[in-house]
Amino acid sequence: MRKPRKLRSRKAGLPPGSLVHIGEIKTPESGITLLDFGPDGLVETRLAQIHDLAGYHQQHVHLWANIYGLREGDDLAGIGSAFELHPLLLEDILNTNQRQKAESYGDYLYLVLHRYEVAEAPACLVQDQISLVIGRGRLLCFQERPSKTFEPIRERLRKAQDGLRAAGMDMLAYSLIDSVVDSYFGVIEQLDERAERLEAEILGGPGPGVLEQIHQFRRCVSHLRRNLYPLRELLGGLHREHARFFGSDIQLYLRDVYDHTVHIVESLDDLRELATSLLDVHLTTSSQRLNLELRTLTVVATIFMPATLIAGIFGMNFHTMPWLREPRGFLYATGLMLAIAAVMVLLFWRRR
Secondary structure (H helix, E strand, O other): OOOOOOOOOHOOOOOOOOOOOOOOOOOOEEEEEEEEEEEOOEEEEEEOOHHHHHHHHOOOOOEEEOOOOOOOHHHHHHHHHHOOOOOOOHHHHEEEEOOEEEEEEEOEEEEEEEHHHHHHHHOOOEEEEEEEEOOOEEEEEEEEOOOOOOHHHHHHHHHHOOOOOOOOOOHHHHHHHHHEEEEEEEHHHHHHHHHHHHHHHHHHHHOHHHHHHHHHHHHHHHHHHHHHHHHHHHHHHHHOOOOHHHHOOOOOOHHHHHHHHHHHHHHHHHHHHHHHHHHHHHHHHHHHHHHHHHHHHHHHHHHHHHHHHHHHHHHHOOOOOOOOOOOOOOHHHHHHHHHHHHHHHHHHHOOO
16 A cells, blocks of 8 residues: 655755645645634635635634635635734644644644545545634634535534534534544444455455455554544643633533543554454465365375376386286276275275
8 A cells, every 4th residue: 555645855944834735635626614603693604715714804703714625835824814823833734744733822722633534445544634723712624625524513503503602612622523533433333344344255265455455454453543542642631731722511521532532542452453363364264275275186196196106117117017918907007096096085085
């Protein structure tokens, strides 16, 4: 499986805060959607240009801006100037190979999250980086491409369900984090189904590419497990180091999300052991099939071995040998070969 190139060397020698996009281009054009909401209403706006966000005038007490496909440094610099974002934060947004983390920049909190999708080819997992900037009365969400991960939250805001409009930005931030974490359960379920298909294929007669599929599955599980540990640290630090960005009532929900992450990590440990057992089963079944084939070849060779011996004896150049001058000597020798072969076949069959 060929890993996508991130080209981090493009930033070699540049000063800190240089806005250079590093990563894959996953959508042909950028876009932005705004949800301007409060207890008394909601306004949903779709902007045609990224730089239009800098001139947007907020109407309600809360603003959720979802920006996807952003890769131009000038556009991001304009957004950073409008919302007074630190250059290092903007640099991390354009680098889509960030580790999942939480960093405080004074009045706002910066989170890096990863969402995954299971693909058939060419790679097992497709990773997207999600950057959240949580401030007072605003939340900026930067995604590599549009997704349905946050659509249930948008529906809750549109239908004014469970008081989400009247709640603070910490409740909205928790809801986004919870959606990302819950999406991991779907990924694990798909990986578990793939493991079951691999096991059935191994036991039913593996094809030539099953070994590559097993190694690909192990790489997927290892990659996902390796990236889940920073997420667990991130969630653990939200109610310790960054508690001032979340109310006391939201802290309880964050601990619940942390428990979900622990459960996901444990499930990934089970999948890793399953991947190892799949490789062991494949090697065992392959060795067993090879032994069966060798046993069949050995039986066939053993059956014909006496005939070869008799033919070799009668092929010696001695003047005096039995059946050489007999008219039916060839029939006698052939009959002896067939009789010995029949006895051996009978013995092998009785011993299975």
